[in-house]
Amino acid sequence: MNDFPGYDETHEQTMRLYARSLPEDHRRRYAALEALKIGYGGIAYVARVLGMSRRTLYTGIQELESMGEGDPQDPQRPSGEAHRVRRPGGGRPPLIERQPEVNATLTDVLDAQTAGSPTDPRVRWTDLNPMRLTQALLEHGIRVSRNTAATWLEHWGFRPRALRKELITGVVDPVERDAQFRHIAALRRLARMKGAPVFSVDTKKKELLGRLHRRGRGYGTAAQAVYDHDFRHLATGRLIPHGVYDVRLNQAFVTLGTSRETSAFVCDAIALAWETHFAPLYPNATELLLLFDCGGANAARSLRFKEDLIALSQRVGLRLRIAHYPPYTSKWNPIEHRLFCHIEQAWSGLILETPESALKAVETTRTQTGLKVAARLLDKTYELGRKCSESFRSMKDRFIRHDARVQPCNDVALRSTL
Template sequence: MELTEEVKELLIKTANELKGSARRLFMARTVRALGEGGQRRAKEELGWNRATIRKGEHELKSGRVCVDAFKLRGRKRSEEHLPNLLKDLITIVDGQSQADPQFRSTRLYTRLTAAEVRRQLITTFHYTDAELPTAVTITTKLNALGYSLRKVAKTQPQKKLPETDIIFEHLKQVNEEADAQDSTLRLSMDAKATVKVGPFARGGKSRVLTKAADHDFEAKATVTPVGIFLPASDEFFLYGVASKVTSDCLVDRLVQWWESVKERFSHIKTLVINVDNGPENHSRRTQFMQRLLEFVQQYQIAVRLAYYPPYHSKYNPVERCWGILEQHWNGSLLDSVDAVIQFAKTMTWKGNHPMVELVTTTYQTGVKLTKEAMQGVETHLQRWPSLEKWFVDIMYSLPVGRDN
């Protein structure tokens, strides 16, 4: 039987498109059709492997098909023989990751290199160098988990205090201790940029014809989302504030949230609050500290403030929720306060909708304590040495004359 070039090309292409026993049987039948010396001709003219042909002839003769264990071939994924690897990767990277400052992406960007992550896996979780995958593989796995090993460049150079790295080290320690203690609950709190209510374009895309005003004239109203996020349980509470966001406003939202969950968290003795160093809530803001002290005394629960350093507020976990919200409502018109609230209610974080409430209380700006009054508040505060602005404990103490 003569094999023309066209026939050879057809046989080779057909064999390549088949897999497993179907491929071997096709090769065996072809060799039979070639007659005497078929195996030799198939090897020389078609490039087929003789061992594969013989296996196909055995299957053809016996009628028994050999099952191919394709899943058992190749190198196994690292997480198959290191079952805790992905969880440990998240533990290392998550606290050192920030949201996109412009909310253009929901990915997280970390300060750590893949080599540093690998080193911490060895020193912190006691993996051996031999059993761990390479830094390139770790990069791939982190990308699949939603983390990118690069910084996000802003339009202006990032500023960095000399204490920035030390603050991050203490933050990591404080957060890990809080998450490990049953009597401590960690929450992340922050206000998003104020949303203008009106027929304004938001830069998103939509499959529905949406027409926005060609200029952003004066807004009908404004809504400032204030969020409280619980990293341990991925719960998100969102409050749409129609007034200015002040120190009183932020603490009122803390009170409002605690009133809604305190029965569920009756065992909690300490709240660790991750916040940025904003003008309404920094640790030298007298009205903010006074209101927090009142909160501690009213609910008999300790509060530990753990601040992110300046220009690094996007590392605060609640910022990730803002990224999701921005992606969720971009491309739509937020032309009423109700539209803002309804869009917030329909967003999802880790598959769950947030608890959303509208706040219409009007807050007065510029409220502050006298120096003498603030000195009295300071007697109830414990500031960490050398990091006084960034870590503050407000402890509850029984009034004099009362027993424990």
């Protein structure tokens, strides 16, 4: 009877660590050698310590015994080749190779459940998933697992794919769109030469206030509880985040409105940004270059917006140079990928119960590339449906000078005085 009590915990941990460093065939022969050294009960003990099955240890013992049959000066690996761990040719051949009729049945099932694009032969889709494919094949007497069905779908090029927003709903001339981008680039170079500020301006998506769920995670000792549904009536209010981003200085000012997004709100937010943050940085400025998206409250063709811009020009005492990005290109506006994405990360996993809590998170937004963000609340009520005045329609050309029609959206220059 073997009275071997077992190694101490430190030695067992060393055995496990060393075994994990070995390839598969060396690992089982090492385990077999340890078991043979212990003697009776060694196989059960080593199998428990190293987490192996007894069958694996028996295989290792057989390999140790067969190593002496060849050249003792040059023992071979069980695979027969120095660079291989396992013998070639192991495993069952795939079902399609063992039963060729399965491939024909699979082709018929996929063809019946597949549709394709009439203009692009590379684009095809199917309403089958691995589970439905296994059920369809089972109706033909072929039983396979979901993993096998998923492998077959991937072999045919079918993978889980999300819909991609690429189709344009309007009419866009790529030549005109490219010309507008070049025009904006020229305006930015000209403003840089003059020392004039270049502001990228836009309104971020509206945010609901209250104990509502937000995507993302934050550090904490326990999860915070929020409502199980994000119904609008559960919100205690909403925020309209408006940003003014200085392209050259990499600084931004965010206005958190609590009413509505209107052209008056946009202009008030720009004025607030200039008066409280940017004016001291540009004491000699006589002109501002403002980059807008083509639609929304700051639409290129909105006379109400242009009337508010003239009031803004009079308020700040500066000439305004307006440039709109072409339709369907709002994501090229620098503020989108230089400011709003970082604000979204700052709000990630936070409960925005009050405007003040949202404001505090915005003010802490920083990046390693030097982005700095200032923010203010604008608790003012704005009305919808406001129309352009008739007096402005009759005299707007005295204030506005249009550029050549580079794109469907006209860029304009506005002056504050007649």
